[in-house]
Amino acid sequence: MPPNAPPSAPSQKQNAPRRVDPRMLREGLGVMGVAVRAEPRAFAVAVGASALYAATTVGTAQVLGRVTEHVVLPAFAAGRTTAGALTASAAAIVGVAFLKALGVAGRRFYAGLVQYRMQAAYRRAVTRRYLELPAAWHARHPAGELLSNANADVEAVWAPLAPLPMAIGVAFMLVIAAVAIVLVDPVVALVALLVFPAVALLNVFYQRRLAPAATRAQRLRAGVSEVAHESFEGALVVKTLGREAAETERFARRATELRDANIAVGRVRGLLDPLLEALPNLGVLAVLLVGTMRVEGGAMTAGDLVSVAYLFTLLAWPIRALGWVLADVPRSVVGWRRVRAVLDERDTMPHGDRDVPGDGAAALEVRGVRFGYGAGDVLRDVSFDVAPGRTVAVVGPTGAGKSTLTNLLVRLVDPDDGAVLLDGVDVRETGPGVLAANVALVPQHAFLFDDTVRGNVALGADVTDDRVWEALRLAQADGFVAGLAHGLDTRVGERGTTLSGGQRQRLALARALVRRPRLLVLDDATSSVDPSVEARILAGLRDSSAGVTVLVVAYRKATIALADEVVYLEHGAAQARGAHADLLERSPGYRDLVTAYERAEAERAADASGEEAVR
Amino acid sequence: MTAPVTAPVTGLSGAADAEGALRTLRRGLRLSPEFTAGLPVTLVLALLATAGRVVVPVAVQQTIDRGLGGDDGPDLAFVRLMVLACAGAVLLTAVCAYAMNVRLYRTSETGLTSLRVRAFRHVHDLSMLTQSGERRGALVSRVTGDVDQISQFMQYGGLMMIMATGQLVVATVLMAVYSWPLALLVWAAFVPLGFALRRFQRIISAAYTRVRERMGDLLAAVSESVVGAAVIRAYGAQERTARRVDAAVDGHKTAQTRAQATVALTFPTSELVAAVATAAVVVAGTLLGIGGHLSAGKLVAFLFLVTLFVSPMQTATEVLNDAQNAIAGWRRVLGVLDTEPDVADPGERGRTLPRGPIEVRFEDVGFAYPGGPPVLHDVNAVIAPRSRIAVVGETGSGKTTFAKLLTRLMDPVSGRILVDGVPLDEIRFSSLRERIVMVPQDGFLFDDALGANLRYGRPEASDDDVRRAVADLGLAGWLDGLPRGLDTPVGQRGESLSAGERQLVALVRAYLADPDLLVLDEATSAVDPATEIRIQRALERLTRGRTALSIAHRLSTAEAADEVIVFAAGRIVQRGPHAELAAVPGVYADLYASWTAQREL
Incomplete structure (x- = not known):
C-alpha cells in the first residue's frame, strides 16, 4: 500500500474483544477442558508428576529440618556422630531430590506432549478447512492472516497447557496448606487467606487491561509481517520505480505502531509480576502483625505463629505460578476465537451427490449465468452450449469476464443466477471430486508447488510415469524436463521459481492433460510460450483431443483457428456466437479485436507508401 | 519471458555464522545503541528489586527474635512498626521491579524496531539477483520472527545472566567467610555441573534449531495450501495437499517433542547436583563441627547459601537458550546487513543526470x-x-x-x-x-x-x-x-x-x-x-x-x-x-x- 493511503481496516475486527467480557476466564477454562478431554492420559500423568513435585518441594524442607534437628544439632552438642546417621541423612536428601527431579521431568515432558499434540491437531484441522473453503472465502482473507491463524493463533491457544499441570499440582498444595492454617488459628487464617481474593482481583484487573493491548499487539504483528511480505514480493516494482525510501517509511510506521503496542503490553505485564510477588509478602507481614496480637491475647502460641508464617512463605511461589497461568488466558482465548472462526466457517459451496452420466467428451451448457464480485456484474446473462468433442474459443477484450467464466466452469465460484451444466447436470449438484475428475482448468498464471516435476504434474492423481511423459510431450515440455538434472524428480522450488514463465505454463498444461479430462478449459494458458512452441502445442492438441471438449480463451488467430466456434464476450455478455468467418462479418467488436494486427500493419504500410508517394 | 534462474545466485552473507557468539553479541548490541541506553539505572533498579526479596525472611526473624522473644511477652508496638516498615520496603521493591520491567520493554522494543527497519531497508537495497535467490518468506522472517527472537533475551535473559552472576559471587564470598573448606566442596560439586550445562545447552539448542527448521517446512506447506487454493480445488488435490501438510505438522511435532524430552531430562540435573552438594555439606559440616571448626548456626546458614546456587543453575539452561536464540536471530539479521549490495547505489558520490532524451x-x-x-x-x-x-x-x-x-x-x-x-x-x-x-x-x-x-x-x-x-x-x-x-x-x-x-x-x-x-x-x-x-x-x-x-x-x-x-x-x-x-x-x-x-x- 502506498504511504499516502489510509491504513487498511483491521481484518479481524469481529474477533477482537473491544470490551473484555467477564466470561473470558470461564471461556479460557473451557478451552483447557477441550485439551484435557482430548488427551486425558498424558494430562493426568503431567498433573501427577506436578503433584509429586509439589509434595517433594515441601518434603525437601522437612527432610533438611529433620536432619538438622535429629543429626546435626545432636552431633554438635555431643561432639560425635555415627556413620550410619550421616549416611542416612545424605541418602534422605538425595532421595527426595531424586523424586523431585522425576516430578520435574515428568511434568515438563507430559505437559509439553499435551501441548504439542493439541497444536498439531488444530493446525491440521485449520489447514483442512482452508482446503475445503471456496475461492470467494479465500479472496476475503489475506494469506498472511490465514498463515497466522494456523501458526501464531494455534500456538497462543495452547500456550497455557505448559504451566497448567503445575498450577493444578500447586492448587492441591494450597488447599492442604490453607487447611493447616485454619486449624492453627481461624482469625490469622482469615487475614492470610485474604491474599487469594486479592490475587483473583489482580488477575481480573490484569486481564481487563492486557487483553485489548495484547489483541492489538497481535494484530499489529500480523500487519508488520503483511507489509514486509507484500513489499518483498513486489521488490522488483519497488526497485524499478525507486520507491525504497517510501516503502521503508511505510514499514517503519507499522513497526513503530507495533513497538508502542508492545510497550503498552509491557506496562501491564511488567506490573503483574511485581504485584504477584508483593501480595503474598504483604500477606506474611499481615500474618505476623495479627499473629503477634493473637499471641498477646493468648489465642495461639509463638510456635504456632512461626509455623504459619513458614507455611505462608512456602505458598508465595505457587500463588505466582497460578498467576502465570491466568496471565496466558486472554491470549489463549483471543487465539481460540480466531481459530474457531475458521473452523466454524461454513462451506458456502456445498457438494451434491450426483455423478455426470457421460463418457468420452463432455457436453457443456452455460445457461443464463450472471456473476459479480460484489460491486457490479462481471458477467450478465451469458448463455451458450458446447456439444461433446467440439472446441469453442472465448474471445473478448481485456477485462471482459473471460477468466471469471472459466472459474465458473470448474466451480471455483458459483453464479449468482443461472447455471453451468455438465452432461446436463448442474455442477452444483455433483458429488465431491466429480468435477475435478471430469474438468481441468489451465489458468493464465501457472501455480506450481514446491515439489518434483512428477508431483506437480500428477498432483495426487495415480498415474504412471509413461502417462506423465505423454502429457509432457503434448504440452511440449518433455524436452526441457528431460534436460533437467533429475528429470521427473527435479524439484521446481517455491512457486516453481527455478523455471521460466513459459516452462511453468507448459507444466501446468501437462498437469491438466495427464488427467485425460472430458472438458479442458484453457485460460490464455500459452501466453508466456514462444509462438513456435505454442503452434506445436496446439497442433498436438488438435490431433489427440478426440475425446475432449475444449473451451479456450484466446486472442491469437492461430488458437481461434483450432475452434469449431467462437463466443465473443464483451462487457460481461456474450455479444455474438458463430464460426470465425461468420463473426468477422457480423460482429464489429470481434472484427476489431482479431484483425488488430493486420489493420495496424496495413495502416503502417499505407503511411509508408503515402510518404513515398509524397517523395 | 524471464530467463530461468537455474544458475546459483549471490546469496546473503554468512560472515556472522562464522564468528564467535560473543562477537555477534557485541556487534548486535552495538548495532542498536537503544538497547544499552540507560542500562546503569536499570541495573540499580534490578539490584533493589532483588535485594527486596530478603525483606520477608528478615521480618520473620525479627518478629521471632524481638517481637515474640521478649521477656515480658509479645512486643506489639515493635512488631507494628517493623511490619509497617517492611510493608513499605515490599511496596518499594515492587515499584522498582515495575520500573525496571517498563524500562527493559521500552529500550528493547525501541532497539528491535530500529533493527527491523534497518534490515527491511537493506533487503530492498540488495540486488534483484540476491533477492530472488532467497525464499520471500525467509526474507520476511528476517525482519519479523528473527528479530523477535532477540526480544526474550533483551527483556529477561540478559538481565538474569547479570543478576545470576552477581548472586553466585555474593554467595561464594559469604560461604568462604563462613567456611572455606565447605565453600570449596560446594564449588567442586557445581563446577562440573557448569560444564555439563554448557553441553546440555548445546544439545538443547540443536534440538530447537531442528524445531525451527520444521516450523519453516510447516509454514511453507500451509502457505502453499493457502496461496494455491484455487489450483488445489480445481484439481481435487485436497487429499494430497492435506497429506503434505500432515507430514509437515507431524515433523514439527516430533521435533518439538524430542526437544522437550531433552529439556525434561537435563533440567532436573541441577536439582540433583544441589542435593548432592547439600548432603556433602551436611556430612562434612557435621564432621567439621565435631572437630570444633564450625558452629551449628554457621552450618545452617551455609545450607541456605547452597540454595542460592541452585536457582541460577536452574535458569542457566533457559537463559543460555535465550542467549543462543538471540545470537541466532542476530546472526540472521546480520546476514542481511552484512551483505554488501552487489549492485550498489553510488549515493552522494554519484552523479545526477539532467532531464532530457536519453542516449x-x-x-x-x-x-x-x-x-x-x-x-x-x-x-x-x-x-x-x-x-x-x-x-x-x-x-x-x-x-x-x-x-x-x-x-x-x-x-x-x-x-x-x-x-x-x-x-x-x-x-x-x-x-x-x-x-x-x-x-x-x-x-x-x-x-x-x-x-x-x-x-x-x-x-x-x-x-x-x-x-x-x-x-x-x-x-x-x-x-x-x-x-x-x-x-x-x-x-x-x-x-x-x-x-x-x-x-x-x-x-x-x-x-x-x-x-x-x-x-x-x-x-x-x-x-x-x-x-x-x-x-x-x-x-x-x-x-x-x-x-x-x-x-x-x-x-x-x-x-x-x-x-x-x-x-x-x-x-x-x-x-x-x-x-x-x-x-x-x-x-x-x-x-x-x-x-x-x-x-x-
Missing part, C-alpha cells in the same frame, strides 16, 4: 549469472536519443538480460554501459530510477485501491492527473467500465483484476512516473490485440521526444519500432528497421514467418 551505449558488455555460463557476449550497441527500439529473439537469447542491464537491475560482468556518456554505475539511484523506468511482464500490484497503485511511482499525482494518464494511453474506456473507478480495490497482489488489467496498471504507473527512457519487458503480453495496438499507438505519440525500448514476442511491436535489435544465443545478430530485416533471410525473417503464420487462419 544509451553498450561497450563490449558481457554477462553471466554467478557460477553460470555467459548469457551475453560482447554486446555493442548505441541507442540514439528519441529512438524507439524493439528487442526480439527466442526464449533464452539474452533479450531480457539486456533490459535488466540497461535498467541496472544487474551489473555486467565485463564491458560497460554509458547513459548520456556517464557510466551507469556512477549515477545515483534517485536520478537513475527517475529517468529510466522498466515495466516488467508481471506488474506487481499492492493490496490497495486502483488509484493508489496507479500513482505508486508518483504519489503526488492528483486523481485528475491519473485519469489524464489513463486517457492518454487510450484506456479511458477500461477505467470507466470498472464499477468503482479509481477506488476499485485490486485485492492481494492485484488478483481481483485479470492478468491483462494488471499489465495495464503497470503501464499507466510507469507512464505516470514520467521517465526519459521507458523499457517495456513484454509489458502487454496478456492484453487483447486491439488494446495492445491502441496502447502502442498511444505510446508512439507519447514517447515522442523520449527514448523507448520494448522487448516483445508479439512482433507487432517490432513492426512499429524505428529499429529492431535481434538477439540469438546471447549476441546481437541483426539490427535495422523491420522492413529491411524481414526482407533478408535470417533469424528475424524466421521469427517473423512464425509470427505471421500464427495470424493466418
Whole structure:
C-alpha cells in the first residue's frame, strides 16, 4: 500500500474483544477442558508428576529440618556422630531430590506432549478447512492472516497447557496448606487467606487491561509481517520505480505502531509480576502483625505463629505460578476465537451427490449465468452450449469476464443466477471430486508447488510415469524436463521459481492433460510460450483431443483457428456466437479485436507508401 | 519471458555464522545503541528489586527474635512498626521491579524496531539477483520472527545472566567467610555441573534449531495450501495437499517433542547436583563441627547459601537458550546487513543526470549469472536519443538480460554501459530510477485501491492527473467500465483484476512516473490485440521526444519500432528497421514467418 493511503481496516475486527467480557476466564477454562478431554492420559500423568513435585518441594524442607534437628544439632552438642546417621541423612536428601527431579521431568515432558499434540491437531484441522473453503472465502482473507491463524493463533491457544499441570499440582498444595492454617488459628487464617481474593482481583484487573493491548499487539504483528511480505514480493516494482525510501517509511510506521503496542503490553505485564510477588509478602507481614496480637491475647502460641508464617512463605511461589497461568488466558482465548472462526466457517459451496452420466467428451451448457464480485456484474446473462468433442474459443477484450467464466466452469465460484451444466447436470449438484475428475482448468498464471516435476504434474492423481511423459510431450515440455538434472524428480522450488514463465505454463498444461479430462478449459494458458512452441502445442492438441471438449480463451488467430466456434464476450455478455468467418462479418467488436494486427500493419504500410508517394 | 534462474545466485552473507557468539553479541548490541541506553539505572533498579526479596525472611526473624522473644511477652508496638516498615520496603521493591520491567520493554522494543527497519531497508537495497535467490518468506522472517527472537533475551535473559552472576559471587564470598573448606566442596560439586550445562545447552539448542527448521517446512506447506487454493480445488488435490501438510505438522511435532524430552531430562540435573552438594555439606559440616571448626548456626546458614546456587543453575539452561536464540536471530539479521549490495547505489558520490532524451551505449558488455555460463557476449550497441527500439529473439537469447542491464537491475560482468556518456554505475539511484523506468511482464500490484497503485511511482499525482494518464494511453474506456473507478480495490497482489488489467496498471504507473527512457519487458503480453495496438499507438505519440525500448514476442511491436535489435544465443545478430530485416533471410525473417503464420487462419 502506498504511504499516502489510509491504513487498511483491521481484518479481524469481529474477533477482537473491544470490551473484555467477564466470561473470558470461564471461556479460557473451557478451552483447557477441550485439551484435557482430548488427551486425558498424558494430562493426568503431567498433573501427577506436578503433584509429586509439589509434595517433594515441601518434603525437601522437612527432610533438611529433620536432619538438622535429629543429626546435626545432636552431633554438635555431643561432639560425635555415627556413620550410619550421616549416611542416612545424605541418602534422605538425595532421595527426595531424586523424586523431585522425576516430578520435574515428568511434568515438563507430559505437559509439553499435551501441548504439542493439541497444536498439531488444530493446525491440521485449520489447514483442512482452508482446503475445503471456496475461492470467494479465500479472496476475503489475506494469506498472511490465514498463515497466522494456523501458526501464531494455534500456538497462543495452547500456550497455557505448559504451566497448567503445575498450577493444578500447586492448587492441591494450597488447599492442604490453607487447611493447616485454619486449624492453627481461624482469625490469622482469615487475614492470610485474604491474599487469594486479592490475587483473583489482580488477575481480573490484569486481564481487563492486557487483553485489548495484547489483541492489538497481535494484530499489529500480523500487519508488520503483511507489509514486509507484500513489499518483498513486489521488490522488483519497488526497485524499478525507486520507491525504497517510501516503502521503508511505510514499514517503519507499522513497526513503530507495533513497538508502542508492545510497550503498552509491557506496562501491564511488567506490573503483574511485581504485584504477584508483593501480595503474598504483604500477606506474611499481615500474618505476623495479627499473629503477634493473637499471641498477646493468648489465642495461639509463638510456635504456632512461626509455623504459619513458614507455611505462608512456602505458598508465595505457587500463588505466582497460578498467576502465570491466568496471565496466558486472554491470549489463549483471543487465539481460540480466531481459530474457531475458521473452523466454524461454513462451506458456502456445498457438494451434491450426483455423478455426470457421460463418457468420452463432455457436453457443456452455460445457461443464463450472471456473476459479480460484489460491486457490479462481471458477467450478465451469458448463455451458450458446447456439444461433446467440439472446441469453442472465448474471445473478448481485456477485462471482459473471460477468466471469471472459466472459474465458473470448474466451480471455483458459483453464479449468482443461472447455471453451468455438465452432461446436463448442474455442477452444483455433483458429488465431491466429480468435477475435478471430469474438468481441468489451465489458468493464465501457472501455480506450481514446491515439489518434483512428477508431483506437480500428477498432483495426487495415480498415474504412471509413461502417462506423465505423454502429457509432457503434448504440452511440449518433455524436452526441457528431460534436460533437467533429475528429470521427473527435479524439484521446481517455491512457486516453481527455478523455471521460466513459459516452462511453468507448459507444466501446468501437462498437469491438466495427464488427467485425460472430458472438458479442458484453457485460460490464455500459452501466453508466456514462444509462438513456435505454442503452434506445436496446439497442433498436438488438435490431433489427440478426440475425446475432449475444449473451451479456450484466446486472442491469437492461430488458437481461434483450432475452434469449431467462437463466443465473443464483451462487457460481461456474450455479444455474438458463430464460426470465425461468420463473426468477422457480423460482429464489429470481434472484427476489431482479431484483425488488430493486420489493420495496424496495413495502416503502417499505407503511411509508408503515402510518404513515398509524397517523395 | 524471464530467463530461468537455474544458475546459483549471490546469496546473503554468512560472515556472522562464522564468528564467535560473543562477537555477534557485541556487534548486535552495538548495532542498536537503544538497547544499552540507560542500562546503569536499570541495573540499580534490578539490584533493589532483588535485594527486596530478603525483606520477608528478615521480618520473620525479627518478629521471632524481638517481637515474640521478649521477656515480658509479645512486643506489639515493635512488631507494628517493623511490619509497617517492611510493608513499605515490599511496596518499594515492587515499584522498582515495575520500573525496571517498563524500562527493559521500552529500550528493547525501541532497539528491535530500529533493527527491523534497518534490515527491511537493506533487503530492498540488495540486488534483484540476491533477492530472488532467497525464499520471500525467509526474507520476511528476517525482519519479523528473527528479530523477535532477540526480544526474550533483551527483556529477561540478559538481565538474569547479570543478576545470576552477581548472586553466585555474593554467595561464594559469604560461604568462604563462613567456611572455606565447605565453600570449596560446594564449588567442586557445581563446577562440573557448569560444564555439563554448557553441553546440555548445546544439545538443547540443536534440538530447537531442528524445531525451527520444521516450523519453516510447516509454514511453507500451509502457505502453499493457502496461496494455491484455487489450483488445489480445481484439481481435487485436497487429499494430497492435506497429506503434505500432515507430514509437515507431524515433523514439527516430533521435533518439538524430542526437544522437550531433552529439556525434561537435563533440567532436573541441577536439582540433583544441589542435593548432592547439600548432603556433602551436611556430612562434612557435621564432621567439621565435631572437630570444633564450625558452629551449628554457621552450618545452617551455609545450607541456605547452597540454595542460592541452585536457582541460577536452574535458569542457566533457559537463559543460555535465550542467549543462543538471540545470537541466532542476530546472526540472521546480520546476514542481511552484512551483505554488501552487489549492485550498489553510488549515493552522494554519484552523479545526477539532467532531464532530457536519453542516449544509451553498450561497450563490449558481457554477462553471466554467478557460477553460470555467459548469457551475453560482447554486446555493442548505441541507442540514439528519441529512438524507439524493439528487442526480439527466442526464449533464452539474452533479450531480457539486456533490459535488466540497461535498467541496472544487474551489473555486467565485463564491458560497460554509458547513459548520456556517464557510466551507469556512477549515477545515483534517485536520478537513475527517475529517468529510466522498466515495466516488467508481471506488474506487481499492492493490496490497495486502483488509484493508489496507479500513482505508486508518483504519489503526488492528483486523481485528475491519473485519469489524464489513463486517457492518454487510450484506456479511458477500461477505467470507466470498472464499477468503482479509481477506488476499485485490486485485492492481494492485484488478483481481483485479470492478468491483462494488471499489465495495464503497470503501464499507466510507469507512464505516470514520467521517465526519459521507458523499457517495456513484454509489458502487454496478456492484453487483447486491439488494446495492445491502441496502447502502442498511444505510446508512439507519447514517447515522442523520449527514448523507448520494448522487448516483445508479439512482433507487432517490432513492426512499429524505428529499429529492431535481434538477439540469438546471447549476441546481437541483426539490427535495422523491420522492413529491411524481414526482407533478408535470417533469424528475424524466421521469427517473423512464425509470427505471421500464427495470424493466418
